[in-house]
Amino acid sequence: MRIAGFVPELLRHLFKKPATVDYPFRKLEVPKDFRGTPFLHPETCIVCRACERDCPAEAIEIVEVNAAEKRFKMTIHNDRCVHCAQCVDSCPTDAMEMDDKFEISAFSRWDLKEEWEYVRAVVKPKPAAPAPQAAPAAPVSPSPVKPSESET
Amino acid sequence: MKFQIPIGPQHPALKEPISLRMTVEGEVIRDADLRLGYNHRGIEKLAEERTYLQNIYLTERICGICSHSHTTCFVQGVEALLEVVAPRRGQFLRYLVAELERVHSHLLWLGVAGHEAGFDSFFMYTWRDREVVMDILEMISGNRVHYAINTLGGVRRDIDEALRTKILDSLGILRARTDYYFKLGANEPSFVGRLAGVGRLSKEDALALCAVGPTARASGVAHDVRRDDPYGIYGEIPFEVCTADSCDVLGRTVVRIKELGQSYNIIEYLLRNLPDGPVAVKAPRRAKPGEVVSRDEAPRGENIHYIKANGSDKPERLKVRAPTLANYAATLARLKNGFIADIPLIFAAIDPCICCAERTVELIDGRSGRPTVVRWSDLRRRAARRAGRVSKKRNVECPL
Numbered sequence: 001m002r003i004a005g006f007v008p009e010l011l012r013h014l015f016k017k018p019a020t021v022d023y024p025f026r027k028l029e030v031p032k033d034f035r036g037t038p039f040l041h042p043e044t045c046i047v048c049r050a051c052e053r054d055c056p057a058e059a060i061e062i063v064e065v066n067a068a069e070k071r072f073k074m075t076i077h078n079d080r081c082v083h084c085a086q087c088v089d090s091c092p093t094d095a096m097e098m099d100d101k102f103e104i105s106a107f108s109r110w111d112l113k114e115e116w117e118y119v120r121a122v123v124k125p126k127p128a129a130p131a132p133q134a135a136p137a138a139p140v141s142p143s144p145v146k147p148s149e150s151e152t
Numbered sequence: 153m154k155f156q157i158p159i160g161p162q163h164p165a166l167k168e169p170i171s172l173r174m175t176v177e178g179e180v181i182r183d184a185d186l187r188l189g190y191n192h193r194g195i196e197k198l199a200e201e202r203t204y205l206q207n208i209y210l211t212e213r214i215c216g217i218c219s220h221s222h223t224t225c226f227v228q229g230v231e232a233l234l235e236v237v238a239p240r241r242g243q244f245l246r247y248l249v250a251e252l253e254r255v256h257s258h259l260l261w262l263g264v265a266g267h268e269a270g271f272d273s274f275f276m277y278t279w280r281d282r283e284v285v286m287d288i289l290e291m292i293s294g295n296r297v298h299y300a301i302n303t304l305g306g307v308r309r310d311i312d313e314a315l316r317t318k319i320l321d322s323l324g325i326l327r328a329r330t331d332y333y334f335k336l337g338a339n340e341p342s343f344v345g346r347l348a349g350v351g352r353l354s355k356e357d358a359l360a361l362c363a364v365g366p367t368a369r370a371s372g373v374a375h376d377v378r379r380d381d382p383y384g385i386y387g388e389i390p391f392e393v394c395t396a397d398s399c400d401v402l403g404r405t406v407v408r409i410k411e412l413g414q415s416y417n418i419i420e421y422l423l424r425n426l427p428d429g430p431v432a433v434k435a436p437r438r439a440k441p442g443e444v445v446s447r448d449e450a451p452r453g454e455n456i457h458y459i460k461a462n463g464s465d466k467p468e469r470l471k472v473r474a475p476t477l478a479n480y481a482a483t484l485a486r487l488k489n490g491f492i493a494d495i496p497l498i499f500a501a502i503d504p505c506i507c508c509a510e511r512t513v514e515l516i517d518g519r520s521g522r523p524t525v526v527r528w529s530d531l532r533r534r535a536a537r538r539a540g541r542v543s544k545k546r547n548v549e550c551p552l
C-alpha cells in the first residue's frame with residue numbers, strides 16, 4: 001500500500017451518515033432484555049428474602065414494619081445496585097423485574113432509593129420444573145421454604 | 153548523565169494509573185521500574201466475604217474489558233468444586249460470549265494502538281466497528297460491558313433463532329472490516345514505520361520472563377491455553393494459534409488481527425453447531441473443602457484463578473493472576489534502551505489493565521531491609537499524627 005492508501009476510505013466516509021446519534025435529542029433503543037433498574041411487584045412478594053441474600057451489592061433491604069399485619073418494607077438502594085438482575089433470577093415468584101431505564105443519574109445518592117411497603121403475599125412459588133423462559137433462573141432460585149436460613 | 157523521572161500514576165499520556173520510574177540518559181531509557189498498588193481495590197479479600205454466587209459479579213468487576221474471562225475462569229473453578237457440569241448448550245453460549253468479548257477487546261486494542269501511534273482515523277474506524285460486537289453482546293446479555301451471563305452451572309440467558317441469524321450476519325461485516333484493517337495495519341507505510349522495531353522482545357526473553365497471550369505469541373511463542381490445556385468445549389473447536397516472528401509492536405498488531413479472524417471462525421462454529429437443551433443446571437450453594445486452579449485464555453493472555461473452599465458457601469481464598477501481571481516483567485525488559493516517546497506504545501502493546509494487576513505493597517524497613525507488618529491501629533495512629541499537623545477543616549460534613 002502506498003502512502004495515503006487510506007484516502008479512498010476517508011473520502012467514502014465523507015458521504016456517509018454519522019455513526020453516532022445526537023444523544024439527548026435522539027435516543028437509541030435498548031434491546032428487549034436490557035438490564036435496567038430492578039423494581040418490585042409487591043402483590044406477589046412472599047418475603048422469602050432470596051433476593052436480599054443473593055444481591056451481590058447488598059442493595060436490597062427488607063424490614064418488617066408490623067409483625068401482626070405481616071407488613072414489610074423493601075428498599076432498593078439504586079446507588080449500590082450493579083444492575084446484574086440476580087434478584088430477578090433468585091425470586092421464586094417473579095416479583096422482581098428489571099425495567100429498561102438507563103438514564104438514572106441523580107444529584108444525590110439518597111434520591112436513588114426506592115421503597116415499597118406492602119403486606120406479604122400468599123402466592124405459590126414457580127413450579128419446580130420451570131418453563132423455558134425461566135430456565136436460566138433455575139440454578140439459583142432457592143426453594144422458598146428456607147427463608148429462615150438466609151437470615152442467619 | 154542519568155536522571156530518574158517518575159511517570160504516573162496520574163499522567164496525561166497514560167489512560168490508566170500506571171506508576172513508572174524511569175532512569176533516562178538523554179532520550180534513552182536505561183532502566184525502568186514499576187510501582188504497583190495505587191489502584192488496589194482489595195477484591196480478593198472482599199471475595200472471602202461473599203458467597204460463590206455473589207462472587208461471580210465481583211470477579212466480573214476485576215476488569216471492565218475482559219469481564220467475562222474473569223467470571224468464566226472463576227465459574228469453571230467453582231463448578232469443579234461444586235461437582236456440577238454445565239450443560240452443552242450452556243457451555244456453547246458461555247464460550248460464544250468469550251469469543252465475542254475477545255473480538256471486542258482486540259478491536260478496542262487496535263484502536264488504542266492506532267491512537268498511540270498517532271493514527272486517529274484508524275482508532276475511529278475500529279471503534280465504530282466494535283459497536284457491532286457491543287450491540288450483539290448487549291442483545292445476548294442485556295448489557296454492554298458487564299454481561300453477567302455466567303452462573304454456577306451454566307449461563308443465565310438463552311439466545312433465540314433470530315439472534316443467532318443476526319450474529320451470523322454481523323460476522324460478514326466484521327470479517328470484511330478486519331480484512332481491511334489487516335491490509336492497512338500491515339501495509340500502510342506511516343503506521344508500519346511507527347510500530348516496526350519498537351519494543352522488541354526476543355523469543356528467549358518472552359519464555360524467560362513468562363510473557364503470556366498476544367505479547368508472547370508475537371515473539372513466536374505459540375502458547376494458548378485454549379489449545380495447550382483445553383477447557384470447556386475448546387477441545388473440539390478447530391482453530392489455529394496465531395503467531396508472528398517480528399517480536400515488536402507491529403507483530404502484536406498482526407497477531408491480534410489474525411486472532412480476530414480465528415475468533416470469527418470459532419463464533420461461526422459455535423453458532424452452527426449449537427446443541428439444543430437447557431442452558432443451566434441447578435448448582436448447590438456449598439462446596440466441599442478443596443482447592444482448584446482454573447485457567448482460561450483471556451483476550452490479553454492466560455488468566456488464572458485459584459479458589460480454596462472450606463465447606464461453607466463462601467470461598468476461603470481467591471487468588472487472581474490476571475494476564476497483565478504476567479506481562480509486566482516482559483514490558484519492563486522491552487522499555488530498556490527504548491525511547492521515552494515509545495513508552496505509551498510499548499505499554500499499550502500488552503493491552504495493560506492496571507486495576508486487574510494491582511497488588512498491595514509490602515513495607516520494607518529501610519534500616520534492616522526486613523519486611524514489616526503494619527497493623528490497622530498503627531495506620532490510624534500515623535494518620536492521626538499526620539492529621540494533627542494540618543490545620544483542621546471546620547464544618548466539614550461527612551456525606552456517608
Ligand code: SF4
Nearest residue numbers: 055081082084085087
Ligand atoms: S440488580 Fe443485582 S445489584 Fe441490583 S438489586 Fe438486583 S441483585 Fe442487587
Ligand code: SF4
Nearest residue numbers: 045046048049051091
Ligand atoms: S425473592 Fe421475590 S418473593 Fe422473595 S423477598 Fe425477594 S422479591 Fe419477595
